[in-house]
Amino acid sequence: MEKLIIKGGTPLKGTVKISGAKNAAVAILPATILINGKCRIDNLPNISDIKLCLQILEYLGATVTYLSNNEVEIDSTNIDKTEVPFSMTKKFRASYYFIGSLLGRFGKAEVGFPGGCNIGSRPIDQHIKGFEAMGATVECEGGIVKTYTNENGLVGDNIYLDVVSVGATINIMLAAVFAQGTTIIENAAKEPHIVDLANFLNTMGANIKGAGTDVIKIAGVPNLNSGASYSIVPDQIEAGTFMIAAAASKGDVLITNCITTHLSPISAKLEEMGVTLEESDDGEQLRVFAQNRTTKANIKTLPYPGFPTDLQPQSAVLLSVSDGTSYLTEGVFDSRFQYTEELKRMGAKIRVEGKTAYIEGVEHLTGCSVTATDLRAGAALIIAGIIADGETEIHSIEHIDRGYEDFEEKFRALGADITRVTVEE
Secondary structure, eight states: OEEEEEEOOOOOEEEEEOOBOHHHHHHHHHHGGGOSSEEEEESOOOSHHHHHHHHHHHHHTOEEEEEETTEEEEEOTTOOOOEEOHHHHTTOGGGGHHHHHHHHHHSEEEEEOOOOOOSSOOOOHHHHHHHHHTTOEEEEETTEEEEEOOTTOOBOOEEEOSSOOHHHHHHHHHHHTTSBSEEEEESOOOOHHHHHHHHHHHHTTOEEEOBTBSEEEEEOOSOOOOSOEEEOOBOHHHHHHHHHHHHHTTOEEEEESOOGGGGHHHHHHHHHTTOEEEEOTTSSEEEEEOOSOOBOOEEEBOSTTSBOGGGHHHHHHHHHTSBSEEEEEOSSOSOOOTTHHHHHHTTOEEEEETTEEEEEOOSOOBOOEEEOOSHHHHHHHHHHHHHSBSEEEEEOTHHHHTTOTTHHHHHHHTTOEEEEEEOOO
16 A cells, blocks of 8 residues: 655745646547457546456457557557446546446447446436437346347437436447437537547547537447557636645646636636636647635536536635635535545634535644545645645545546645555555
């Protein structure tokens, strides 16, 4: 086991380059199953969730050639399995995208129920609704999602999502690429990684229109091209994490390899709190600096283009040292405040009632031993450790490794005193 040791009190200063988007990559890699041939994917984040995706592809029969830490060539020609065991899917949530891609190519799939961070109920009923609307039969029992079609295969249909669901939008898109006719997803999610998946599939020969709006149309095609290359979009959540870290530490950080339009919800809130932001003319760099204590704010997480739920824990750290009492409301998941107990150990004044956390800003946090409860909570605790007085130990850091590439190295390059050590069991 490993832990992080952070000696706090140093403002972050310097330049950080953002990696490829985890949430885009974990959808695009399963999508390569739809290509009966080779493709190259670069700007992949070198994180554990991506390694698990690639292991599943190899298990299914694909050939994965690692060209660098951030680029692979995938040949899906010889995929000969349509089952992914629970032992592989239980480790990360996005494993359910293999259902849509296998169903789309082979007309059947048996995939273990997905795992991932414990941040509340995340049902797949909208995924199932979409598959069934296209003519698939879906059975869920024994921890396995089994779906298959009749001799007619999948047929396009109008699908209205009862709630905005990123996962369901992506899974239906994957299944619909080869479906007969046109599939229309209404009340679709609009996140940047959905647009990135659509761009990838269109690059390979799919016919998808409307990604980034709440109506997506997928006209079925007979096959996809092989031999093309694609680069993953920069990670909106990683960029937002460093933006918040810069503000919380009263630092001065230049964020590169980002798409500033994707960061608008975060930028607007930070500016409201008194943080200065300077955007480059090309929209690919953002300077974030704060000389004074930030002011209170009310934040509610919502589907894109609202404030991202994946930046909710990090925001709680900033609010915990801001002047005044803030309100932080979770509008996506029903249980994402487990980490607040860890922040309270560090001196934060937080009271959670239902889906809202009431945060009274304190002058400073104090380092102590804390445990990461999930991926984004782990990132929040790193920020807390960086701004806290004294030393902070963070345990269960495997959660952090799931979603951030070279995270502590990037923080060290900005001046943070952070060390990874091995703990004897």
